[in-house]
Amino acid sequence: MANEDYVEGGIETSESYSYWRKVFQRLKKHKIAMVSLWFLVILILMAVFAGPLSFGNNPYSYIKSVPWAPRPELAPPGPGHPLGLDNMGRDAWSRLLYGGRVSLSVGFICSFIGAAVGLFFGLISGYFGGITDMLIMRFTDFMLSLPVLPLMVVLSSVIKGSLWTIIFVISIFSWMGVARLVRGEVLSLKEQEFTEAARAIGETPARIMWIHLMPNSMAPVIVAATLAISGNIIYEATLSFLGLGIRQPTPSWGNMLNGAQTFMLTAPWLMWWPGIAILVTTLAFNFLGDGLRDALDPRLYR
Secondary structure, eight states: OGGGGTEETTEEOHHHHHHHHHHHHHHHTOHHHHHHHHHHHHHHHHHHTHHHHTTTTSSOOSSSOOOOSSOOTTOOSBTTBTTOBOTTSOBHHHHHHHHHHHHHHHHHHHHHHHHHHHHHHHHHHHHHOHHHHHHHHHHHHHHHHSOHHHHHHHHHHHHOOOHHHHHHHHHHTSSHHHHHHHHHHHHHHTTSHHHHHHHHTTOOHHHIIIIIIHHHTHHHHHHHHHHHHHHHHHHHHHHHHTTSSSOTTSOOHHHHHHHHGGGTTTOTHHHHHHHHHHHHHHHHHHHHHHHHHHHTOGGGGO
């Protein structure tokens, strides 16, 4: 059917392969996006292999102090500890790697949950229309009107901070943009011939939505989810910096900044590393999202 550009009967077609090959070719021409992509791949691999890259717990640990005497605390960058030691004698390089694992996990998981929930509501709202569309979109508008960060602070302070708590809190406010994008796509797609043909042969609304409409709506979802990762990382960093996110001794880039603020003058390097990591990572996701937006633009393949 008309959805042959993506999948047909659950099997990738040649048209699908050609489409995604063109997308990748277009993305390769976006130099900043490709640099960002490779940077993020390296960053993710560093987070996954944080243990070997941080030399394990011997002699440097992201939780335990380095076994030096008499006072290793706040040691500046030097041989064996390239980013220095924090106020408890813990290796900053190890904590940066393990903190990246936590911060990136929050960013990816919250983005995936937000995209999935937004896709679900957007499909239902756009396909059924009427009272269903009105109720879902008014609720979406209500959620968009809320002051997100203050509510996150309140929720985090009430239910206390842990990895899954923070993921839950951020995910609550991460689906609305995707829902509106998908609804707009579905409103257009459901009037096209392939949808009418699917109805004519007796396919159920659920099958039409998930087999025909959803694949054709994925381009804006992919872009929105990629851009949302950077925002989720910043949300986590903000909550952890305020002491309401990931709790010590588990590191995240946000609580590393929280711990470094007392030593901004005596040990400024403790603030540099997580701050630079947050800045560069969020920029990379934004640049990659811009590149994907251009590469997935359907007007380029007419």
